[in-house]
Amino acid sequence: MTYWKDGEPNWRKLEQMARRGWGRMQRMADDEFGNWGGNVRVGRMLASGDLRLVALYFIEQQPRHGYDLIKAVEERSNGVYSPSPGIVYPALTFLEEAGYVTSSADGNKKLYTITDEGKAHLEENRDAVASTLDFLARTGEQMNRFREFVRADWPFAEGRPEEGNVPPHWGERPGRPDHDRPMHDAVPELEAARKALKQALKKARKGSEDQQRRAADILRRAAAEVDGLGDDEVDI
Template sequence: MGGNFRIGRMLASGDLRLVALFLIEEQPRHGYDLIKAIEEKSGGFYSPSPGVVYPALTFLEEAGFASSHADGNKKLYTITDEGRAHLSDNREAIESTLSFLAKAGEQMQRFREFAKADWSAQQEAQGEDAERPRGTPKPDQDLKNVVPELNRARRELKAAIKAVRHGSEDQQRKAAEVLQRAARRLHALSEDDVDI
């Protein structure tokens, strides 16, 4: 992003004050309006918190660069002549900061578009799995390269286990014994094919 890149997504407090004053020069604003205007200038990349904006506004007012008056239960900030002079003296810094915000927003938009395209490609590659909300189990899938009878038996076994898990402890223990016997017999079948 060039030389103006700052660590994190926050502007230096002096930069934020200048941007706030610049936006107040465009039109009188409430603190919330400033937050939204800065977010818009950055293409959604940076949305300063009220905990950063309101101290900046207090500074501008105490420095004589802005004045405020009650507008309902909010304060409406207006630029003063001193504020206009301060902006005039700092036009280069303001333009640099606004340029930084715009470039950061453009890069973030390109990243969002790339991520969306990548997600769409993954969704296509994964088929139905991509439609599934995160944390939900995959739908039951048949085994590949087996006879249909084996898949049918596997599905029946899964359904029977689901049914018995709601039974009593005794029924669950009996089911476990049946499954263990079946597992031993299945292992024995596979051993028959091995030539020792």
């Protein structure tokens, strides 16, 4: 497959390649990024010390089981990150051995409650806790925005000419802001004519080559007539 045609980029081949890549990104959003809890180790997202502080923060709010902590972290990250039990329970064991939490039997589970020592330790590290919680929230928000972006349809312009080797963005782009600059120093009739000309040009660009050439001839004649009005340059 060649990406060059007659010394110019082969836009059709390049667009085909881009569409295939876009499809792979969409599958990644569902298959990989959608299951971070199973695919990404907590050490890559939170250091062990950060996870312990976050666990202590949630336990301070109310006594919790290990599963409750997993769900709390997942909720804080907008569903993007869910630490595995193999990471959470060793962190709870550390907190208990350090005297920061106590555990009590609650059926077949352990219920963890913060101690005075744990509250004091948490108070000494409030800034670190706030920073970690903010990191979880921002990461979740950014990843969800990425998911929405790649799950969308092909985001680039459609409606390009069917014939000829042209870039896929040739022509108007849906949703692109129209940066129109009105002539504030012109009489209303001239400003209205300028807007009408602009709309006519948009329509002409979508026409056939013959229609575009005819439009060019009309514009050249009109420009010559306007230029003949006087020596001052008229900006249309």
